[in-house]
Amino acid sequence: MERKSTTKARREREKLIRKRHILDCAEAVMEREGIFGLSMDAVAKEAELAKGTLYLYFKNKEEIIAQLSTKARQFLLKAFHEATASQNDPLQKLEALLWSVIRFKQQHPLYNELVSLFEGHRNHPEDGELLQSSMNITAFVVSIVDQAKNQGHFRPDLNATEFSYILWGATIGILQLIESRQQVITDHLQQDTEHLFAHYIQLILRGAQK
Amino acid sequence: MERKSTTKARREREKLIRKRHILDCAEAVMEREGIFGLSMDAVAKEAELAKGTLYLYFKNKEEIIAQLSTKARQFLLKAFHEATASQNDPLQKLEALLWSVIRFKQQHPLYNELVSLFEGHRNHPEDGELLQSSMNITAFVVSIVDQAKNQGHFRPDLNATEFSYILWGATIGILQLIESRQQVITDHLQQDTEHLFAHYIQLILRGAQK
Amino acid sequence: MERKSTTKARREREKLIRKRHILDCAEAVMEREGIFGLSMDAVAKEAELAKGTLYLYFKNKEEIIAQLSTKARQFLLKAFHEATASQNDPLQKLEALLWSVIRFKQQHPLYNELVSLFEGHRNHPEDGELLQSSMNITAFVVSIVDQAKNQGHFRPDLNATEFSYILWGATIGILQLIESRQQVITDHLQQDTEHLFAHYIQLILRGAQK
Amino acid sequence: MERKSTTKARREREKLIRKRHILDCAEAVMEREGIFGLSMDAVAKEAELAKGTLYLYFKNKEEIIAQLSTKARQFLLKAFHEATASQNDPLQKLEALLWSVIRFKQQHPLYNELVSLFEGHRNHPEDGELLQSSMNITAFVVSIVDQAKNQGHFRPDLNATEFSYILWGATIGILQLIESRQQVITDHLQQDTEHLFAHYIQLILRGAQK
DNA sequence: TATGAATGAGCGTTCATTCAT
DNA sequence: CATGAATGAACGCTCATTCAT
CATH class of the missing domain: 1.10.357.10 (Tetracycline Repressor, domain 2)
Structure with a gap:
């Protein structure tokens, strides 16, 4: 159980890291293209992730911006x-x-x-x-x-x-x-x-x- | 000739009325959909005009907004x-x-x-x-x-x-x-x-x- | 009758002149915009005629080009x-x-x-x-x-x-x-x-x- | 890992097949409508794909033609x-x-x-x-x-x-x-x-x- | 968990042609 | 004869989101 909890915690941590990574990439895109120029395509590319993956961490584009x-x-x-x-x-x-x-x-x-x-x-x-x-x-x-x-x-x-x-x-x-x-x-x-x-x-x- | 001039003047007037009408419709759309929700499609529909007609009165969407x-x-x-x-x-x-x-x-x-x-x-x-x-x-x-x-x-x-x-x-x-x-x-x-x-x-x- | 014929002839002549004028203008447009850049709008503007008028002299755009x-x-x-x-x-x-x-x-x-x-x-x-x-x-x-x-x-x-x-x-x-x-x-x-x-x-x- | 590599290779292959399929369809459209009659709409329809999908395989229409x-x-x-x-x-x-x-x-x-x-x-x-x-x-x-x-x-x-x-x-x-x-x-x-x-x-x- | 192919409505814009006046 | 307003289908292209794998 403890082990499991640890794994869970690690998972949480990793999830957070990923999330932060995506946000950083979104930021980089915004820096380049302007706030309204942000596109999920560009973020995915910048983050070297599949587009669909972004939606595992963020409900939608709005949430990233928020x-x-x-x-x-x-x-x-x-x-x-x-x-x-x-x-x-x-x-x-x-x-x-x-x-x-x-x-x-x-x-x-x-x-x-x-x-x-x-x-x-x-x-x-x-x-x-x-x-x-x-x-x-x-x-x-x-x-x-x-x-x-x-x-x-x-x-x-x-x-x-x-x-x-x-x-x-x-x-x-x-x-x-x-x-x-x-x-x-x-x-x-x-x-x-x-x-x-x-x-x-x-x-x-x-x-x-x- | 006078007649013609009158006709021309009337045309001018009607053109202005139309323009105003389109602007009013654009306004109505904005009221409904927000400033950034304005689309030429919606304006045309609201004005009961063909999309192409809008471009007889306005160079482009930007001009309407301006x-x-x-x-x-x-x-x-x-x-x-x-x-x-x-x-x-x-x-x-x-x-x-x-x-x-x-x-x-x-x-x-x-x-x-x-x-x-x-x-x-x-x-x-x-x-x-x-x-x-x-x-x-x-x-x-x-x-x-x-x-x-x-x-x-x-x-x-x-x-x-x-x-x-x-x-x-x-x-x-x-x-x-x-x-x-x-x-x-x-x-x-x-x-x-x-x-x-x-x-x-x-x-x-x-x-x-x- | 002779009079009428003369009028008719004059009309023909004038029609031809108009036609030539339109062709000249179409040519000018082509010179500027390229062969495929020819548009009826541009021809009408160049010729200072209404767009509809072009269709009195030419069946369609193809005919002008021909x-x-x-x-x-x-x-x-x-x-x-x-x-x-x-x-x-x-x-x-x-x-x-x-x-x-x-x-x-x-x-x-x-x-x-x-x-x-x-x-x-x-x-x-x-x-x-x-x-x-x-x-x-x-x-x-x-x-x-x-x-x-x-x-x-x-x-x-x-x-x-x-x-x-x-x-x-x-x-x-x-x-x-x-x-x-x-x-x-x-x-x-x-x-x-x-x-x-x-x-x-x-x-x-x-x-x-x- | 080997499995993954195989998957990747298969993906690659399938992508190529799709690309070829689209080109074939574009060809079919051209055959029907002439070279200049080619439109992305028609290609999409012919290929039974959404229009947007074409752009996953080709940058633009020009590229297809090229x-x-x-x-x-x-x-x-x-x-x-x-x-x-x-x-x-x-x-x-x-x-x-x-x-x-x-x-x-x-x-x-x-x-x-x-x-x-x-x-x-x-x-x-x-x-x-x-x-x-x-x-x-x-x-x-x-x-x-x-x-x-x-x-x-x-x-x-x-x-x-x-x-x-x-x-x-x-x-x-x-x-x-x-x-x-x-x-x-x-x-x-x-x-x-x-x-x-x-x-x-x-x-x-x-x-x-x- | 991660993928990425696929979607499809939506965009702004163009333009040859028609037709009521 | 002449007008020019109106049409509306067509265009190439984008992009947030979904979903089968």
Whole structure:
């Protein structure tokens, strides 16, 4: 029985490895072909697996995308942790967190796209994990905002949770704007997009302060 | 000759009507199937026309989408005009404008999606009309922000154009958040999305004020 | 009645002019898009006529192509006349005629293509005029071969008509070879295609001589 | 493991069989509808396969045509080998080779069309196999002409390669003539086309002889 | 568990031809 | 005579998913 359990555990582990492998390959394909260019054919080829095998590990294509989307959020959360760890003051933590968003976009454009695309337009994020990863991010932001508020950085009537949502939504929006209007912005404003982002941070945080 | 001219004019008119009809049908299909669910087959069926006929009025599918997208922006701009017309104070104009965005979203969800989707993700809105409609919106926002600034509502160091971009980007982002997280927000915050939007407006405007 | 007849005649004339105009336009389109790129749409546009109008003058697209094909043959025949007119000796006439074929190909590539394509592959040259134009060419070649034979240039047992057919077929074949294998020939033989053609003429004529 | 290898080999074999089956069906369709009448729909129907399945075996329609074209050339080359094998004298080999061309046309009209059509009008036979099969034919003809020349059958100044090209081009031309003008020729000359071909051979070979 | 052949509806687009006006 | 809007079958091709082995 123990043996069996061990075998089962190994199986589980191997299954997970396979799954991860497939996800990695899907990612590679997306990197090459764009999010919408992902095809099961290409993933199978990249993974050196039969097409049918993919369906043993994932219900359908949607699930692969959802899991990549989840992974992207987990990465982002990790980036948040790292960016804020070195700061003591919660307001500076928050600023650092916001800056890490744009850095994340620069370093992992695909992940950023996955986050912002499905943050903005997905219909059924009923998938437990995806929703969870999303909530984890929110929770982390809320916790920092909360700290900042408790230390008197924000107006006392400010609802920390609400502000976190606003912050998150607005930031995604700014990032999309930067992505789609980069040319226009740099031409029109004669400044790079980092500048714009800096001003956005100033603005939104000032709006929350006393 | 006069007759002929009349005939020609009538033809022109009828052609325009047909075009509008097709666009309406495309809209209906999108309403049903989502933006990406639009197919020429479905449009033809909806319009009770042969598929080939569509191509007499539109170069390709892209053009249909672009024209709907343009139409959506024109509607939005009209909503901006109407919302701001009744206000005298530019700051109140700006507030009214922002409120009109969420009302627009409620009344024309598809149009809102078209605006925000292609604002967020389009590759080549080099199409003259689409780009123009986009710029018209920007210009209108900038003009109001400018007025507000000139009347001393904002910090003197605030760049009106830049702030307009930020405002636009952030607002789209908030709207997307509301769309995709409505359930979570209302559950979590125990408040409706209008409330959230109201606070967003307060926040972002306060951030720009002295 | 006379009046009516005159009107009728004028009508005929005008109809012919229109027809010619359409053919010219079809030719222009072919020149631009290739023989198989010809479309009724393009012809109508080029001719500044409605598409339906084309069908008043031509039964269908095939007929347009057939008539252009006929025209091409008439041009070729004219080229034959001109090339041979300046020669007295029938053998030299024949040589001149053959040379005029390759010059025709260089000067009117489209016409040459029309001649050789439909010489080689048409199924139903039942069209009276096209067949006639083809036969006119044959007849002309035959007449020259005949003269040459009568003057003792060829073996007495040579059937002039038969030789003419062979000459015509072989020449078209050589031209096609030159067209499709130009690169290979010049690379492989280190000589230009005119040289090849010259040797072909020598060869085929020598074969017919005593 | 051995078992697996066997399975793989069987798979390979079956795949080849399927491929051949599709090609056969494509051939059947061509036979019925003409070379240009070939459509993937028709092939799928003929093969009792789904349209998509065809694309598992062939990249696209072009590839099917190219492979049939290659096959036709391989058949022709085989015919050349067989026709010449029984002859000792290179001149007689050459004659036999030429006769085999017209027999090939009679026995495999579609293959003949494929050879002569793409010999005459193809743009990019850069496809490795197709080009190779074409070159193989040329090489074989050249080799025989060379032998004949070396045995003193031809004029010493005759360039064997050049003559081979001429021979090939002219022969294709004659064949096309026979195809498209059969009726006229038999009516006009009161002789069957074989006769014409016989005279052509005499003529062209005599032209090359001393 | 893994395969990969097969599916087949679906896609956007073209174009020769017709016909009511 | 002339129009040009409308047709609709046909085209080559894609791709997520299934299923017998």
